[in-house]
Amino acid sequence: MKKDLDHLMRRNDVEALLVTGAGDHNPYMVYFTGGVHLTHADLVKPRDRTAVLFHASMERDEAIKTGLDTRSYLDYPIKDFINEADKDFALAMAFRYRKMLIDAGVSSGKVALYGKIDLGKGYAFFSKLQTIMPEITLVGFQENDLLSSAMMTKDAEELEHIREMGKITTTVVAKVVDFLASQRTKGDVLVNRAGEPITIGDVKSKINLWLAESGAENPEGTIFSIGRDAGVPHSSGTASDFLRLGQPIVLDIFPCEQGGGYFYDMTRTWCLGYAPDQVYKIFEQVKTVYDQIIAELRVNAPFSDYQRRTCELFEAMGHPTVLSNPRTEVGYVHSLGHGVGLNIHERPSSSMEGLEEDILAPGSVITIEPGLYYPDQGLGVRLENTLFVEENGFRVVGDFSMDLVIPVKS
Amino acid sequence: MKKDLDHLMRRNDVEALLVTGAGDHNPYMVYFTGGVHLTHADLVKPRDRTAVLFHASMERDEAIKTGLDTRSYLDYPIKDFINEADKDFALAMAFRYRKMLIDAGVSSGKVALYGKIDLGKGYAFFSKLQTIMPEITLVGFQENDLLSSAMMTKDAEELEHIREMGKITTTVVAKVVDFLASQRTKGDVLVNRAGEPITIGDVKSKINLWLAESGAENPEGTIFSIGRDAGVPHSSGTASDFLRLGQPIVLDIFPCEQGGGYFYDMTRTWCLGYAPDQVYKIFEQVKTVYDQIIAELRVNAPFSDYQRRTCELFEAMGHPTVLSNPRTEVGYVHSLGHGVGLNIHERPSSSMEGLEEDILAPGSVITIEPGLYYPDQGLGVRLENTLFVEENGFRVVGDFSMDLVIPVKS
Numbered sequence: 001m002k003k004d005l006d007h008l009m010r011r012n013d014v015e016a017l018l019v020t021g022a023g024d025h026n027p028y029m030v031y032f033t034g035g036v037h038l039t040h041a042d043l044v045k046p047r048d049r050t051a052v053l054f055h056a057s058m059e060r061d062e063a064i065k066t067g068l069d070t071r072s073y074l075d076y077p078i079k080d081f082i083n084e085a086d087k088d089f090a091l092a093m094a095f096r097y098r099k100m101l102i103d104a105g106v107s108s109g110k111v112a113l114y115g116k117i118d119l120g121k122g123y124a125f126f127s128k129l130q131t132i133m134p135e136i137t138l139v140g141f142q143e144n145d146l147l148s149s150a151m152m153t154k155d156a157e158e159l160e161h162i163r164e165m166g167k168i169t170t171t172v173v174a175k176v177v178d179f180l181a182s183q184r185t186k187g188d189v190l191v192n193r194a195g196e197p198i199t200i201g202d203v204k205s206k207i208n209l210w211l212a213e214s215g216a217e218n219p220e221g222t223i224f225s226i227g228r229d230a231g232v233p234h235s236s237g238t239a240s241d242f243l244r245l246g247q248p249i250v251l252d253i254f255p256c257e258q259g260g261g262y263f264y265d266m267t268r269t270w271c272l273g274y275a276p277d278q279v280y281k282i283f284e285q286v287k288t289v290y291d292q293i294i295a296e297l298r299v300n301a302p303f304s305d306y307q308r309r310t311c312e313l314f315e316a317m318g319h320p321t322v323l324s325n326p327r328t329e330v331g332y333v334h335s336l337g338h339g340v341g342l343n344i345h346e347r348p349s350s351s352m353e354g355l356e357e358d359i360l361a362p363g364s365v366i367t368i369e370p371g372l373y374y375p376d377q378g379l380g381v382r383l384e385n386t387l388f389v390e391e392n393g394f395r396v397v398g399d400f401s402m403d404l405v406i407p408v409k410s
Numbered sequence: 411m412k413k414d415l416d417h418l419m420r421r422n423d424v425e426a427l428l429v430t431g432a433g434d435h436n437p438y439m440v441y442f443t444g445g446v447h448l449t450h451a452d453l454v455k456p457r458d459r460t461a462v463l464f465h466a467s468m469e470r471d472e473a474i475k476t477g478l479d480t481r482s483y484l485d486y487p488i489k490d491f492i493n494e495a496d497k498d499f500a501l502a503m504a505f506r507y508r509k510m511l512i513d514a515g516v517s518s519g520k521v522a523l524y525g526k527i528d529l530g531k532g533y534a535f536f537s538k539l540q541t542i543m544p545e546i547t548l549v550g551f552q553e554n555d556l557l558s559s560a561m562m563t564k565d566a567e568e569l570e571h572i573r574e575m576g577k578i579t580t581t582v583v584a585k586v587v588d589f590l591a592s593q594r595t596k597g598d599v600l601v602n603r604a605g606e607p608i609t610i611g612d613v614k615s616k617i618n619l620w621l622a623e624s625g626a627e628n629p630e631g632t633i634f635s636i637g638r639d640a641g642v643p644h645s646s647g648t649a650s651d652f653l654r655l656g657q658p659i660v661l662d663i664f665p666c667e668q669g670g671g672y673f674y675d676m677t678r679t680w681c682l683g684y685a686p687d688q689v690y691k692i693f694e695q696v697k698t699v700y701d702q703i704i705a706e707l708r709v710n711a712p713f714s715d716y717q718r719r720t721c722e723l724f725e726a727m728g729h730p731t732v733l734s735n736p737r738t739e740v741g742y743v744h745s746l747g748h749g750v751g752l753n754i755h756e757r758p759s760s761s762m763e764g765l766e767e768d769i770l771a772p773g774s775v776i777t778i779e780p781g782l783y784y785p786d787q788g789l790g791v792r793l794e795n796t797l798f799v800e801e802n803g804f805r806v807v808g809d810f811s812m813d814l815v816i817p818v819k820s
Contacts, residue, residue: 020529021529022630024629024630024631025435025629028528037630037631037644037646039630039644039755056644057737057739057743058642058643058644058743058744059644059645060642061639061642061645062644062645062646074736074737077736078763079736079763082763089551089552089553090550090551090552112530113529113530113533114528114529114530115528115529116526116527116528116529117526117529118438118524118525118526118551119430119431119523119524119525119526119527119532119536119550120522120523120524120549120550120551120552120555121550121551122529122532122533122550123523123532123533123536123537123548123550123551124549124550124551124552125550125551126529126533127533127537127550138533139530139534140500140529140530140531140532140533140534140535140537141499141500141528141530141531141533141534141535142499142500142530142534143499145530205623205625208622208625208627208668209619209622209623211622212618212619212621212622213615213619215615215618217618217627217629219434219435219627219629219670220432220434220447220449221434221447221669229471232468232470232471233468234447234449234466234468234469234472235469235471235472236447236472258618259631260629326484326487326489327467327484329467333467333468334468345449353488353489353492
């Protein structure tokens with residue numbers, strides 16, 4: 001949690017965090033700024049002191065809303081640094097970062113780097129900064145990174161944001177079900193009032209609309225796919241596909257607050273009208289594994305234990321999994337779940353190559369999402385909920401029916 | 411343009427481009443992939459050869475849609491590299507990138523880095539890659555960067571995307587005007603049917619909805635602000651503010667295609683009911699400068715010439731500008747415009763510290779957006795259109811009235 005930050009910095013011997021990039025859709029920045037609109041900003045968080053936000057003069061009102069210490073870039077005119085750097089722009093930026101660090105009271109020790117920016121800029125500016133400021137040590141990604149460790153558990157305010165996104169997401173999923181259930185059919189295809197087939201793309205447009213109405217957005221898209229596409233976990237679906245009865249439809253929806261705040265993640269698999277035996281059997285197996293894993297989850301256990309367990313359960317049912325064949329593209333082909341927060345995928349990780357620290361600690365928010373995939377049989381099933389890990393157990397955030405069949409009008 | 415890429419690589423003595431990150435909201439990646447859904451991918455574009463896209467196995471269907479050469483990460487199992495790197499994850503990733511480069515036929519020379527990713531990862535992985543692969547030279551941001559140079563001019567297909575976004579944007583702006591004009595007033599405040607004041611936040615929600623309906627999104631937000639906020643160019647507006655008659659309202663809307671494709675950018679300034687003399691005077695001055703600059707624009711001229719010219723015109727009217735005082739927060743405080751494409755802000759730049767190469771070449775898409783700001787007087791005016799630079803002149807993409815006053819019902 002945020003309150004652990006100074007402690008984690010001390011434990012990792014880190015003197016300061018340097019976070020850069022936009023104020024929107026930039027999780028590490030939003031963690032500190034709360035998501036105000038900043039085209040580009042730099043933030044220095046020295047250990048045991050308040051973070052300093054460096055911002056464009058035009059964005060001073062937004063910067064002030066963050067409650068952080070603020071400094072305008074007007075005091076760091078790039079023109080001066082370009083002169084000093086003899087027109088080498090990357091060196092000029094390095095000079096500027098050096099001055100910002102020093103002004104924030106950071107002149108030595110480890111400085112950890114964060115923020116979503118263009119790799120070309122990041123590599124050029126910070127390689128130069130390291131060269132001209134040897135008294136600091138720039139630290140890039142480390143597996144057990146302190147900021148992602150802090151973000152792994154959420155405080156009450158953060159949980160409230162995720163809970164709200166859970167409400168919005170389940171409401172939108174309910175609208176999808178209502179929409180599908182209220183259309184007519186012609187042959188084995190869902191049609192609108194004019195008798196024209198409804199497509200995957202039509203429903204996706206409605207989902208976008210319903211999300212926007214609710215103050216949410218889906219910057220990473222929505223998976224809404226049918227048949228073979230449903231059998232390829234990350235296929236987002238083919239817009240022109242018709243909605244045919246008796247074929248598995250996967251809706252995996254992972255929206256966030258508008259402007260790029262907290263996410264929520266859920267998946268349902270449906271068949272319109274009826275479920276063929278083969279789909280029903282696979283669905284029941286996924287549901288059984290989902291229920292079994294939920295029953296077995298223990299607070300503070302390693303998340304990866306349950307990935308292994310999921311593989312074992314599916315293998316006992318006769319399915320290939322990534323446990324016995326990491327390259328399999330049929331059967332159970334992915335991870336059990338992931339942390340959810342300002343990133344749609346964050347720690348704790350359920351990967352069996354994951355970190356010891358990635359446990360199901362109280363305050364974590366995770367997904368549980370077993371699935372089975374047989375694309376050549378036009379078949380894929382995944383069921384997913386987001387759960388809060390609490391002191392005494394696990395709570396599904398946005399409860400919603402897992403029923404396979406959506407009845408349709410004839 | 412894309413077709414110039416090999417030529418530009420040769421001129422810059424660059425052997426390969428390495429682009430990394432998601433397939434959504436990642437302009438350099440979208441430039442090559444067309445925006446298919448890829449959670450994370452790596453792309454190597456060797457000079458004079460087709461780009462190779464490295465992708466997650468689960469996203470193989472999306473990868474194939476790009477028409478690029480594709481390779482699955484299954485052939486680059488991270489576990490193997492972690493063993494090779496003795497559990498140093500950043501080193502493992504460097505080993506993996508080395509293998510991907512070699513497999514794409516790149517074993518020496520300059521490799522230019524691109525893509526929106528986390529700085530910590532970028533710095534760590536690519537610093538290590540440079541160390542273990544001294545036969546290549548990694549190149550980060552350079553001012554006259556070849557890929558941003560290529561992207562500065564658009565081919566017919568790209569222009570069509572921007573034209574479509576122009577239609578969508580002007581349609582949404584028209585809906586905003588219609589909405590404001592069709593409400594009632596109570597005192598000096600716009601109210602809904604129930605007689606409750608309409609807020610800035612209410613209108614922003616509607617804008618989001620109308621954008622979603624049109625297949626667009628606004629990942630960087632929308633500026634809709636009134637009074638003092640309108641006087642601070644990048645203030646995005648205060649959600650709880652009422653819409654009062656006679657106060658300047660700035661709408662600066664810059665949406666992109668859903669999933670993070672091409673952008674469009676336009677700004678209008680309005681007064682509801684009537685315009686006080688002071689607002690009217692400032693508005694007329696901004697409009698005069700806008701018209702004058704549009705009349706003076708010449709194909710292939712340096713964009714920065716017109717920034718200087720804009721400052722001169724405003725100074726002749728008695729306003730402070732960034733020309734005589736780079737720190738001014740009143741008067742004309744920003745740049746005249748910018749390129750628009752897969753980034754909302756891209757080259758050519760109108761900055762007076764910009765590059766010689768940033769000219770108004772045919773195929774460029776630019777904004778022209780003069781403005782005047784006096785926040786302490788509750789006053790700000792900006793007018794902006796996006797223009798195509800053509801062989802014979804300049805064409806406003808989405809034409810729309812610049813009228814200041816929106817009449818309201820009494």
